[in-house]
Amino acid sequence: MTDSKILDKIINQTLETVDQSREQIYEIGEQSRNELQALEKELKEVRMKVASVIEKTDQTQQYARFARNRLVEVSKAFEKFTNEEVRQAYEQANNYQVQLAVLKQEEIQLRERRDQIERRLINLKDTVERADQLAGQMSVVYKFLSSDLKEVADVIEDAREKQAFGLKIIEAQEEERKKLSREIHDGPAQMMANVMLRSELIERIYQDKGIEEALNEIRDLRKMVKSSLAEVRRIIYDLRPMALDDLGLIPTLTKYLKTFEEHNQVSVVFQHFGKDKRLPQHYEIALFRLVQESVQNAYKHAEPNEIQVKIEIKPNKVIMIIKDDGKGFDPSEKKEGSFGLMGMKERVNMLKGEMQIQSKVQAGTLVIIGVPLHSAHDE
Missing domain, CATH: 1.10.287.2610 (Helix Hairpins)
Known part of the structure; x- marks a missing residue:
């Protein structure tokens, strides 16, 4: 043999x-x-x-x-x-x-x-x-x-970096499934179980303390159901914003960034230029995720006071700029968080676009993304 x-x-x-x-x-x-x-x-x-x-x-x-x-x-x-x-x-x-x-x-x-x-x-x-x-x-x-590691080596020059990135992607998928399961179990599922238990007590409260106390309990119960519904909607929205299909990229980004600003107590300035037109679905999803990942990376790693997001839709190209005034980083140093940037680069490459990252320690970070649209008309 x-x-x-x-x-x-x-x-x-x-x-x-x-x-x-x-x-x-x-x-x-x-x-x-x-x-x-x-x-x-x-x-x-x-x-x-x-x-x-x-x-x-x-x-x-x-x-x-x-x-x-x-x-x-x-x-x-x-x-x-x-x-x-x-x-x-x-x-x-x-x-x-x-x-x-x-x-x-x-x-x-x-x-x-x-x-x-x-x-x-x-x-x-x-x-x-x-x-x-x-x-x-x-x-x-x-x-x-x-997996076929030869194909991976052809795409990225550094084989070790590519292998590590592949492992991170698989780990992220597994972690995301566990996270979603925990969110549903600890959030809506737990809250609905509490609703069931408290609903069974209303009759007893009515008998022991009267109609007014029972009505107060029903009001509290309504608040719990409302909160649970909001949590379910948030989980669904994080998986995929339904507004993206109905309204398009710009209105969905406007809504998302406003919600992000309110929830995370960080100033987000959003500007868009050019014609607010509908793009092919896979473009809108990818561009939305790029902005989403950029602002989340900035908030998570840079501790900024303000994040600026600008997007310009030209006839043949989309240009996006995401800038923060956070603590920045040295692009030459590879850190744990750099896998998030690698994922963004992969997404941009799939769209045949380009991405530039400019950052210095204590000087904020600037991300510039350009994606051509001519391929959408050719398909």
Whole structure:
């Protein structure tokens, strides 16, 4: 067997082992996630049962108090009551005491089960997170080993930089999926679960405290639903602004940059020149993402007081300028954040455009992007 065939065999065996390990890790993660969901459902039911038992206990204590008072009344004037009335008074008082004992024992058991579930949930969440992380790492390894590195080397001169960038892209994809999952679970899903729990309490509040308190609870509930809806819309908007399809690039950028300014407390000055015309869809998406990534990079890394965004749409070209007055950086030094700039360069290259980055330490950063539009008419 030649050395080449031996290497191919080793690579194939390695890929098979990595793939099998990845599948096993994925199965562990899925099993843990299914158990996690089942336990979260059970925890919700147990909490509702605890609340129900507490309510029953309160009612039974009240009835038991009435029964004890009745028994005291009978005991003080024994001769005024018949034997049957005396017997009923004793039995009723005793029955309520037995019910209270049973309810308290049930409450203790439910609380113990609740605590067990909560402890198990902590361990399961850790297992799911570790499994997702390992599965992501294994996916990175598998895709890296099975990719054609020769094609990558032809596109970028520095092979190490290209390999690292490829790994960063795959890691970013995995991280983005996890981030989206966490945002939905910790945001809208959690809030809707709270809405369900609080909605079940409204009837009890109405019975105990009256209509006004119940209406206040409904108002709070409406605010929670409104907040949850806003969070869902934000997540959808981050994935892809729907206004881009309906309104076009300039109105969508105007809305996005205004929202960005309000949420992040940084001044954003937006100017556009030329005719506000619709561009091919893939151009509008790419140009929007370039501006989005530029302002997010500036806000995240430069700590600016102001970000300026200018865009000019010419008949055959789009020119975009993004400038900030932040702390800047030395373009000759490669940093962790430089992968964001590399991603922007890749996006510009796909549009057959050009990008220039000018920056100095403590002197801000200037990004100039030029994208030709003639190819859109040629297609």
